[in-house]
Amino acid sequence: MTREPSLGATTRAAYLARLADETFDVLVIGGGIGAACAAWDAALRGLKVALVERLDFCSGTSAHSFKILHGGIRYLQHLDLQRLRESCHERGSFLRIAPHLTHPLPIAVPTFGYAMQSRWLLGVAFGVLETLTLDRNRGLEDADRGIPAPYLLSRRELLDKFPGFESANPTGAGVFYDGQIKNPPRAVLAVIRAATQAGAAVANYCEAARLLIHDQKVVGVEVNDLLGGARFEIRAAVTINATGPFAPSLFGRMDKAPQMKVPLSRDMAIVVRRQLDSKIALMVQTKYADPDAVLSRGNRHIILAPWRGKYTLIGVNSRVYTDNAYDLVVTEAELEDFVAEINGAYPALALKRDDIAVVNAGLLPFGENDPGSKDLSFGKRSVIIDHEATDGLKGLVTGMSIRWTMGRLLGQRVVDIAERKVRQSVSRSRTDRTPVWGGDIPSRAAVEQQIRTAVPNGLTPEQISRVSCSYGGDWRSVIASGADSTQRVADSDYLVAEVQHAVRREMAATLTDVMMRRLDMGTGERPTPATVEACASLVAAELGWDAARRSREIERVNASYPFASPGSQLPVSLS
Numbered sequence: 001m002t003r004e005p006s007l008g009a010t011t012r013a014a015y016l017a018r019l020a021d022e023t024f025d026v027l028v029i030g031g032g033i034g035a036a037c038a039a040w041d042a043a044l045r046g047l048k049v050a051l052v053e054r055l056d057f058c059s060g061t062s063a064h065s066f067k068i069l070h071g072g073i074r075y076l077q078h079l080d081l082q083r084l085r086e087s088c089h090e091r092g093s094f095l096r097i098a099p100h101l102t103h104p105l106p107i108a109v110p111t112f113g114y115a116m117q118s119r120w121l122l123g124v125a126f127g128v129l130e131t132l133t134l135d136r137n138r139g140l141e142d143a144d145r146g147i148p149a150p151y152l153l154s155r156r157e158l159l160d161k162f163p164g165f166e167s168a169n170p171t172g173a174g175v176f177y178d179g180q181i182k183n184p185p186r187a188v189l190a191v192i193r194a195a196t197q198a199g200a201a202v203a204n205y206c207e208a209a210r211l212l213i214h215d216q217k218v219v220g221v222e223v224n225d226l227l228g229g230a231r232f233e234i235r236a237a238v239t240i241n242a243t244g245p246f247a248p249s250l251f252g253r254m255d256k257a258p259q260m261k262v263p264l265s266r267d268m269a270i271v272v273r274r275q276l277d278s279k280i281a282l283m284v285q286t287k288y289a290d291p292d293a294v295l296s297r298g299n300r301h302i303i304l305a306p307w308r309g310k311y312t313l314i315g316v317n318s319r320v321y322t323d324n325a326y327d328l329v330v331t332e333a334e335l336e337d338f339v340a341e342i343n344g345a346y347p348a349l350a351l352k353r354d355d356i357a358v359v360n361a362g363l364l365p366f367g368e369n370d371p372g373s374k375d376l377s378f379g380k381r382s383v384i385i386d387h388e389a390t391d392g393l394k395g396l397v398t399g400m401s402i403r404w405t406m407g408r409l410l411g412q413r414v415v416d417i418a419e420r421k422v423r424q425s426v427s428r429s430r431t432d433r434t435p436v437w438g439g440d441i442p443s444r445a446a447v448e449q450q451i452r453t454a455v456p457n458g459l460t461p462e463q464i465s466r467v468s469c470s471y472g473g474d475w476r477s478v479i480a481s482g483a484d485s486t487q488r489v490a491d492s493d494y495l496v497a498e499v500q501h502a503v504r505r506e507m508a509a510t511l512t513d514v515m516m517r518r519l520d521m522g523t524g525e526r527p528t529p530a531t532v533e534a535c536a537s538l539v540a541a542e543l544g545w546d547a548a549r550r551s552r553e554i555e556r557v558n559a560s561y562p563f564a565s566p567g568s569q570l571p572v573s574l575s
């Protein structure tokens, strides 16, 4: 039987019909963390919401992040206490609302000598951090998920965890905690599903092609359905442009288009086939200086974080990006440079280009704020523009999230502006305390116990752990009790039921959607040909693909390694 991709019980076709027929209070363009949180926030406030994403949900920058939920310690050296407090609050929010998909991550910062990088000074900084973030675990019911106080490690303890680091001559280390997002695309999907549960109509592979403008007011957009080929209009009182680095391109060839000059940074993080310590990340210094630090510990830092058991995620490498946002590529020379930068900071690693399994890269805003500007904020903070105030264009708000961590707050703030336009009042956001889809659980351990009881001896501990993480409290919609639930995809630990669920309940429409985002199969290492073939057959059976389409989908997955460029995310019917 051929199916339509569906989200929950609603087919994509049914969502498209709603998008075309109804008039919405708020239309959100984009499907990254900023857009997802805006749609969810608006829907929870009782607004009638639509969301369209040009490619798959969370296939842009939000998928390729370094996966850290920043708690704000970095802003201590910039003496930016407001940002520190905001970041700490947002880290806590995601640990609370998405307990299945996030966890605390300890990060060791080596100490050196007796001056700016010394143990005593880091100890003082940790004391200040502790005082400023005393409320960091408020509302977290599962004590295991709380952010512990920072602490110091001796030189011996540090070197036991990170052998070979003695050549840098550390005196020890301090350990602080951030959060880690286990699977950003699933986290964004969990927010989008929560938005649909609150009434939002959503569709992936729906590109906003042109703003509809009447009397200097944006009244909606014309969209292209990149899967079905149809072109139709969506009408809304307020449109939120949450397309990240693509935000300026939405104005296309408009007469008197708003001038959005947002400088972009190309950030990169790599997955390498090495495991350092299995629990603690290491922060090391590179040769580049941090121009913004007020109390500088020295040069810029990169972090080597444990990732999915056998890998290490290393980032972030940034550079100014001035080319077309749609043409982002990472060159071999850039990879070689980054490897050299990492080896310069931790020579004993002796990392080689061939150790790189996956390259994550994306574009995000950076720059400086216009002094005194009211609704515009750049650079260290997310970009929020009310175009009525800046360009006299009513009904349009732009939001670009400076960090994944800040995506929820960005959503809240743009919806504050949108709601005021719709209702002339602003209600309270609830997204910092409402669980995302699957997040309403007592603890991960409790979910794992439920699965073990329901499917005795059927799943390995690794599978139980992954299922509890991916689906949280919704695991039953994937794993029914019985033998069928435990059947595996060839040459892999993943379950046939997970692949089918991705199409039937999570709107996966391409093989790449299934393997790179719904199942996280290909974000640590390239899956084997047998696994790709088996997955392709399963998805082909669900969606009724012929042999030619199935082959093209396989080629598209293979083209994602090591770097998935935006072009490789387009549905194969368009390529």
Ligand SMILES: Cc1cc2nc3c(=O)[nH]c(=O)nc-3n(C[C@H](O)[C@H](O)[C@H](O)COP(=O)(O)OP(=O)(O)OC[C@H]3O[C@@H](n4cnc5c(N)ncnc54)[C@H](O)[C@@H]3O)c2cc1C
Binding pocket: 029, 030, 031, 032, 033, 034, 035, 052, 053, 054, 055, 056, 057, 058, 059, 060, 061, 062, 063, 064, 065, 066, 067, 068, 069, 070, 206, 207, 208, 209, 242, 243, 244, 245, 246, 250, 266, 267, 268, 269, 315, 316, 360, 361, 362, 363, 364, 399, 400, 401, 402, 403, 404, 405, 406, 407
């Ligand atoms: C390598 C790297 C590491 C990072 N590490 C971290 C980290 O550790 N922690 C952290 O907090 N932040 C991190 N960030 C930053 C963070 O990822 C971004 O700030 C955040 O993901 C931006 O989200 P967004 O929703 O604004 O944009 P995006 O995720 O880019 O979403 C925009 C979406 O809009 C869609 N779109 C574009 N045009 C259209 C259209 N016409 N119609 C419909 N849809 C459209 C795109 O396809 C895209 O999916 C990192 C970024 C990178 C690149």
